[in-house]
Amino acid sequence: MKRASGRDQPSALDERDARLFRRFGWGPARAVPRVAIHEMIERHAAARPSLTAAEHGGERITYGELERQANRLAALLIHRGVSPGDRVALVVRRGIPMIIGILAILKAGAAYVPQDAKMVRNPALRHILATADCTIVLTQSDAPVELPPGVLGIDIDRARAEAPDAPAPRIAHDPSRACYILFTSGTTGTPNGVAVTHANLANLLLTEPGDLGIRPGTTVGQILNIAFDMAAWEILGCLSHGGTLLIRGDDIAATARRVNVLIATPTILSRIEPEACEHLRTVAVAGEPCPGALADRWAARSAFYNGCGPTETTIVNTMQRHRPGLRLTIGRPTPNNTVYILDEHRNPCPIGEVGEMWAGGDGVSAGYLANPGLNAERYAPDPFLGGGRTMFRTRDLGRWTRDGELEHFGRTDDQVKVRGFRVELDAVSAVLEGVPGCVRAATVKLDDRTLASFVQPAQVDPALARKTVAEALPYYCVPESIHILEALPLTDRGKIDKTRLLRLARLGREATA
Known part of the structure; x- marks a missing residue:
C-alpha cells in the first residue's frame, strides 16, 4: 500500500494531531x-x-x-459458455456441494454470486440475476x-455424479x-451488488x-x-490455509463445540456457551456492535477479535485482539488499509473527536454493480493516499483513543x-448491556418522542434496566x-432483526393503549 499522501498535511489539524492522524489511520504495510x-x-x-x-x-x-x-464442474461451466470475468449465481443449500460450486466458478475465471436457496425469495432473486447479469x-x-x-440452471448434484473427469482449467x-x-440490503430495501476482488x-x-x-488441520x-x-x-479463509471446514446443520452450538476457529455475529455468539467449547481457540465477531461483557466472557x-467493516471494504478493515477487563474497541486498521475520521466536509477530525469513518487502502472493493449514482455517493478519490486510490464512506461513527484505537459509536x-x-x-x-444479567440489547424509535428497548435473556429486571439508562443518559x-x-x-444474516422488534414494540403499545 502506498504510504505517500496526496496532501502535505491534513487541514484544520495542529501538528500533533496531523502526525497522529497518519500514525493511527494507516495499517501496517x-x-x-x-x-x-x-x-x-x-x-x-496438491500438497x-x-x-x-x-x-x-x-x-x-x-x-x-x-x-x-x-x-469437472468448472469444465462444464466453460463448455456452457462461462468466460473469465463472468458472474455465475450459486443458489444452494448449506453443504459440501456449496463448496464445490464456489471453487468451480472461481476456477472458470468467474465471480460467484451466492444466495441461500432456503432464504431467497423469487423477486429478490430475479433482481440479483439481472443486476449481476447472470x-x-x-x-x-x-x-x-x-x-x-x-x-x-445447472444441478451441482447431477454434475457431481455424471460429469466426466477433467483437468484444471488453463486460465490466466x-x-x-x-x-x-x-x-447488501441497501437503505432503500433494494439489494445492491458489491464486487469484491x-x-x-x-x-x-x-x-x-x-x-x-x-x-x-x-x-x-x-x-x-x-x-x-x-x-x-x-x-475461503479456511480452505486457502488448508483447514477443515465443519459445515453446520440446524444446531449452531453443536458445531461451535467441535471447532478451533469460529466467526460469528455478536448476536449469534450470545446464544452459545463458551464453557462448552473446549476446542475453540480463536473467535472473531463483526457485523454489529459487540457488548463488552460478551467479549470479556x-x-x-x-x-x-472484535472487527468492523462493511461489505464494501471486504468483510472487516479494523480488528482488535481483546483481553478481559480492558476497554473494547474495534482496534486498528488491518494491513494495507487506512481509516480516516472525517467531519461532514471530509476534513480530518482532531484526535478524540467523533466523526464519520472513511476507509481506504487495499480492502476497498470495486464498487456497486449498475449503480453509478450510489457509487458517486459512497466512493470518492482518496486525497490522503493519492495516486488515484479510492476511499469508501462507511457511515460508521467513531473516534481515535489516545493510544490509537478506534471506538465505534454506531452508524x-x-x-x-x-x-x-x-x-x-x-x-x-x-x-442496557451493562445491566446485570443482560447479554444483548436493542433499541428502536417508535415515534418522535418515544423509544422502546428489548433485552435478552428473560431474567433481566426491566425496572433496573430502565433505571440504569435514566442514570447514565439524558431523559x-x-x-x-x-x-x-x-x-x-x-x-x-445473524444480526438483530430491528424491523421485527419495531413491529413487536408497536403491537405491545397497542395492547396497553
Missing part, C-alpha cells in the same frame, strides 16, 4: 501474494490431497476429491428455484478480477490477524448464511431525533418501555 484465492486452495490439494477439506452431516470430502469434482445458476435437486427465462487468473458479488480478499485472508491463525466452523460476506471469511477462554443512519434531540440508538443499547434517551425476551430475533 504487508506483502500479500498476488494470487487468485482458489490458487491457494489448489496448492493445498495434502488426503486431508479433509470439509465435513457436513457425516459426509466428508478431501482436498484431492474437492479439486477433482470442482475441475445467465447461469448452479442449483441443487433438493432445493429447486424458479429461474427467469433465458437463465440456465487476475487478482484484480472479481471473486464474488455480495448483495481476489486481491481485496487476499489482503484480509492472507495476512495477520485476518488469517485467524488457520493452518492445515485447523477446524473452522461454517455457520453463517452464504449470502453474508462473513461466510466468505469462514469458507469469550476472551477469557480464547483469542477474541449515521442509526442516529434519530427524539423530542428534538439527536439520539444514537446503539448508545442506549450499550448502556430523552430513556426508553418508554423495556421488553424482555429469552432471545432477540435474528435476520437471515
